[in-house]
Amino acid sequence: MDSQEQNEQRVVWTVVGTGIGPLLLAATDEGLVNVVFHAADAVRDRALGRLADRLGAEPVEAPAHPLLAEAASQVDAYFAGARKDFELPLDWSLISGFHRQVLRELAAGVPYGAVVGYGELARRVGQPGAAQAVGLAMGANPLPVVVPCHRVVESDGGIGGFGGGLEAKRKLLALEGVLPEPLF
DSSP states (O other): OOHHHHHSOOOEEEEEOOBTBOEEEEEOSSSEEEEESSOSHHHHHHHHHHHHHHHSSOOEEOTTSHHHHHHHHHHHHHHTTSOSSOOOOBOOTTOOHHHHHHHHHHHHHSOTTOOEEHHHHHHHTTOTTOHHHHHHHHHTOSSTTTSOGGGEEOTTSOOOOOTTOHHHHHHHHHHTTSSOOOOO
16 A cells, blocks of 8 residues: 555445435545535536545445445434434534534534524624624535534524525424425
8 A cells, every 4th residue: 555545535425315305425434524415416426526626535436334324324214203313423524613613513502303593503602793604604514414504594583595405404494393394
């Protein structure tokens, strides 16, 4: 094994079907590193290219990889209403600084079935005037669904934005009992 191979991070991936469409799950030796919405062919291929660029390794499809198999099982259970928390190792290497701080607080401090406002989340990380920056952190979340950015809403009761689309956010919040089930 040459030194380049030793420094190269292994990246494995699979795609799982969900109630909000196909999700790409990608992992490194550290843990789950990326979840990507709408992971049909073109979106999946662009996401894998970005991962290769960011992590320095060509992602390899490996649905039987133990971490991916467990992640897929937990995602399935979540969408079936049988799981409220994800218990997976996470690789935070695609996000840093304030964004990482906000996402870690979100993951630890906003449970299933609850929501938090952008401003409240900013206050929780010691930056009470940073509601817009929290919104940017939600948009940069490399691990949506698992790190539940869908639980962040506007203080006036609005649903706010969502990288997976507002329909997906509504479905996730309905799944968790925060919103009524969409009529169609």
